[in-house]
Amino acid sequence: MFFYVESLSFIFLILNKTCLKAQFEKISAPIHSSFKAFVYENENFNAPWHFHPEFELTFIEKGEGIRYVANSVQKFNAGDFVLFGSNLPHCWKNTLNSESSVKSLVFQWDENLLGIDWINKGEFYHIKNLLAKSSRGIKFNDNVGEAYYNEIVDIMNKPSFEKLISFIQLLNKLALINDYELLSSEHFSGSLNIKANARIDKVYEYIHAHYDKKIVLNDVASLVSMGDEAFCRFFKKSLNKSLFTFVNEYRINVVCKQLIETNKQVSQIAYECGFESLPYFYKQFQKFMNCSPLQFRKNYLNQ
Structure with a gap:
């Protein structure tokens, strides 16, 4: 897990849109x-x-x-x-x-x-x-x-x-x-070659641009000229996590930013950040943040 409720002094923010080749x-x-x-x-x-x-x-x-x-x-x-x-x-x-x-x-x-x-x-x-x-x-x-x-x-x-x-x-x-x-998981392999880095960088850029929409495995795999199964193996080997775990981590970052900076309803934020199901959203938020979205907002305001 890479996000901690105790680190509330951090402001949750999203990537700069410009992303060059690794x-x-x-x-x-x-x-x-x-x-x-x-x-x-x-x-x-x-x-x-x-x-x-x-x-x-x-x-x-x-x-x-x-x-x-x-x-x-x-x-x-x-x-x-x-x-x-x-x-x-x-x-x-x-x-x-x-x-x-x-x-x-x-x-x-x-x-x-x-x-x-x-x-x-x-x-x-x-x-x-x-x-x-x-x-x-x-x-x-x-x-x-x-x-x-x-x-x-x-x-x-x-x-x-x-x-x-x-x-x-x-x-x-x-x-x-x-x-x-x-920061990184114990079994992460840092021995990525330049070609692999370029592919991962393309994925970062794509997720940044499309996190608020439905992300389809085939679209991402095609982006780096790979089949679905080969891409899943490549991504898992490269980052030691699945594509959609990575996508959910990114989306939860954006959700937390919105919880801190706006008064929007939790459901509105969830949908705007690409989550299509509220039960699934709450499950993912609890997984990464160890609390509910409302509790997270309350904890932050109490600081």
Whole structure:
């Protein structure tokens, strides 16, 4: 399960309509530097669903929408603080028609950050365990990002040597924190090739554009030039979940946004988000949110 009622500080939002082809991203560290540390600012998050051999630690300073990490689909907003392992597919897509820009603070580094086999030295035991867990993606809870935001900004502005030492210290501190969740399922395989990534990205785009309508398996399979059975096997193997489980996760995200931002009746929201049966909708909402839609709205308002 990837959605938690306790995470009510998050605003449930939907993907930016623009979705490009998934791709392998080549990352080059600056000259005379062991890793890459930069501030990303733009009108939106325009990177497609992508992967790279480097580890990545990202803090979202501005922005809100949906975060994809392997087979995890979650809402995000400012304060999102995540760590991605090597070759773990991921992307952020911000809110449709958002009037605000986006900003993130990003660190990227390869496995030889401090030289070959550095991670197996005793001094880095905790960091080694942290990076091992990052193969599934780590989402640090809100209070962690808030606590370390000033330190992250300070590291960004340090000279190269001090920046490296401070970054290692930050990783060690994060490694001692238990306030986090693992994002992708344990059996997710991140070894998708570029062709598979491109197919999954097409599916993301299609669901984003058609979640409020009836989604037919054959239509989605045809989109990536596959038969129904072959596509089902491909999707299950790629994301460790069925297409329609994925679709329902997406729709529930949009439902939660509407429950928070509007006074619409629950039934109206359900139908507008593509659910054709109210009993089925309530069953799916309970499955993903562990409460009823009305209780979810009440819990949020009580915050």
